[in-house]
Amino acid sequence: MKYIISKRLKIIIVGLVLIIIASIFVYYQFLAPSADIQQYKEYYAPKTTQKTLIQDEVKVTFLGTSSLLFDDGNTQLMIDGFISRPPLLKMLPLSTVKTDADAVNNVFHKIGIDHNKLRGLFIAHTHYDHALDLAYIAKQIGTHVYGSESAINIGLGEGINVDQMSVYEVNKTMQLGDFTVTVLQSKHSPTFDEGEKINEPLKQPAIALNYHEDSSYDFLITHHNKKFFVKPSANYIEGALDDIRADVLFLGIGVLGAQDENFQNMYYEQTVRKIQPKLIIPIHWDNFTKPLTDALEAMPKFADNTKAGLDFIIQRTKVDKIDFQILQGFQSIYF
Numbered sequence: 001m002k003y004i005i006s007k008r009l010k011i012i013i014v015g016l017v018l019i020i021i022a023s024i025f026v027y028y029q030f031l032a033p034s035a036d037i038q039q040y041k042e043y044y045a046p047k048t049t050q051k052t053l054i055q056d057e058v059k060v061t062f063l064g065t066s067s068l069l070f071d072d073g074n075t076q077l078m079i080d081g082f083i084s085r086p087p088l089l090k091m092l093p094l095s096t097v098k099t100d101a102d103a104v105n106n107v108f109h110k111i112g113i114d115h116n117k118l119r120g121l122f123i124a125h126t127h128y129d130h131a132l133d134l135a136y137i138a139k140q141i142g143t144h145v146y147g148s149e150s151a152i153n154i155g156l157g158e159g160i161n162v163d164q165m166s167v168y169e170v171n172k173t174m175q176l177g178d179f180t181v182t183v184l185q186s187k188h189s190p191t192f193d194e195g196e197k198i199n200e201p202l203k204q205p206a207i208a209l210n211y212h213e214d215s216s217y218d219f220l221i222t223h224h225n226k227k228f229f230v231k232p233s234a235n236y237i238e239g240a241l242d243d244i245r246a247d248v249l250f251l252g253i254g255v256l257g258a259q260d261e262n263f264q265n266m267y268y269e270q271t272v273r274k275i276q277p278k279l280i281i282p283i284h285w286d287n288f289t290k291p292l293t294d295a296l297e298a299m300p301k302f303a304d305n306t307k308a309g310l311d312f313i314i315q316r317t318k319v320d321k322i323d324f325q326i327l328q329g330f331q332s333i334y335f
């Protein structure tokens, strides 16, 4: 009897050890961050304390992925509506995602989103990591939503009135307070559902993969003599940015490090070399299955190679003498 128990015990112990070894293997091979962002501290943008904006000053706050808040004290604009950042398990096919109202409310309170000032929410494309919270934001803040037809269907699914949303008019410059916004046709980083649309109103909770890409966009934002360019997705349409210049480039690097050298070089030539910015701020490098904090982690290894992407951009910008600064979650930079 004693012998049988100890044999079973041995089997259990061996089983547990194997499970632990397998878990460690899965973690380091797939789930661990694909870059230690702390190793890039020398590139962190200097910490600024919250201050009242002076005349003509623009504050940009990074909210993870490619969610950004532009604010000049009178007018606010938001790029992308994604704050909820549901955990990885919610992305699995049998699971669903939905807006985390508390998370959005807390973040908006923290960064000072103002019902009277937020004049526009611009959706880069309709994957859930850009568009999940657009309807909730439209409902809570009353802001106008701009996006593709698929973005409109995300709003309609949650009962947003069609009058509160507009389909993009590409290349047409809009005036919003002292800001102008020009939406440009762009291209998504290599993806499985490029061009697929959300054909009918999408109600939450929804399967994450039902947030199809549709079409991707870039944003040229000006404020008096300042020019900002936001490129949420790491891909290019050859020649599309030939005539575009900006001082500051918010550069999407999601899955850039997972592409081959030729793609990376073409991306650089067709974005950075065309826009000729003085400063580049990388976006879409963080693990968006973890909550928005001021200590964001890089994308996990199964999804990207953030280290390769960062190293590539840093090396190229050094040669071109372009300033490169990393913003952490909630961090603001003033222009």
Ligand SMILES: [Zn+2]
Pocket (backbone or CB within 6 Å): 125, 127, 188, 213
């Ligand atoms: Zn996407």
